[in-house]
Amino acid sequence: EAQVTQNPRYLITVTGKKLTVTCSQNMNHEYMSWYRQDPGLGLRQIYYSMNVEATDKGDVPEGYKVSRKEKRNFPLILESPSPNQTSLYFCASSRRTGTEAFFGQGTRLTVV
Amino acid sequence: QQPVQSPQAVILREGEDAVINCSSSKALYSVHWYRQKHGEAPVFLMILLKGGEQKGHDKISASFNEKKQQSSLYLTASQLSYSGTYFCGTAPLPGSARQLTFGSGTQLTVLP
Numbered sequence: 001e002a003q004v005t006q007n008p009r010y011l012i013t014v015t016g017k018k019l020t021v022t023c024s025q026n027m028n029h030e031y032m033s034w035y036r037q038d039p040g041l042g043l044r045q046i047y048y049s050m051n052v053e054a055t056d057k058g059d060v061p062e063g064y065k066v067s068r069k070e071k072r073n074f075p076l077i078l079e080s081p082s083p084n085q086t087s088l089y090f091c092a093s094s095r096r097t098g099t100e101a102f103f104g105q106g107t108r109l110t111v112v
Numbered sequence: 113q114q115p116v117q118s119p120q121a122v123i124l125r126e127g128e129d130a131v132i133n134c135s136s137s138k139a140l141y142s143v144h145w146y147r148q149k150h151g152e153a154p155v156f157l158m159i160l161l162k163g164g165e166q167k168g169h170d171k172i173s174a175s176f177n178e179k180k181q182q183s184s185l186y187l188t189a190s191q192l193s194y195s196g197t198y199f200c201g202t203a204p205l206p207g208s209a210r211q212l213t214f215g216s217g218t219q220l221t222v223l224p
Contacts, residue, residue, distance in 0.1 A: 040216060041216055042215055042216035043154070043199060043201075044114075044214070045212075045213065045214075059213070090153060090154070097203065098141070098142055098159075098203045099159070100144075100156045100159065101144070101146075101154075101156065101201075101212065102156070103153035103154050103155075104153060105152070105153050106152075
């Protein structure tokens, strides 16, 4: 089954404790991206990747890092989480830019 | 810059019609529409490319006026299953390295 898998689905952490949210897709898609969703703001892009070892900032990259060492995986790293990063996070992949995006099930992160 | 969606919310009865609008301050190459049900990931509905082609998906259709940089989503004879938040996503150029920029969403509630 074609899918984008995110883990964990829910995470509560404390300020400053490094964390990683994993994202994996099994569709051999070139493009992957991370979004955060906040009430009233919709989906805002954090980082995107055009292919392996090719990543770039989206609209709200501050406080986040990503890596793309393999085509299927695109982890999101929060080196020192802060409460303003409490949000619902989605990973998405698509065959190429401008084509249908497939979203993971989301990760609800709470930073206290 | 995020596209602007209107209305922000709409409530209608089963069988009624609704229109959701999406406008951008930038020239657009394509507009994407997604629906997100509560607690779930966004799901792709359709893509409209520059050229004004109208598309349909069951009783949901959309138009794209690239001169006005606007797109509209038409929901005809609404069903209960249409409830959710609808997002438009815009892409400025074909082959652009950037992924979609989403609007803040329109919450649609269909009542029996």
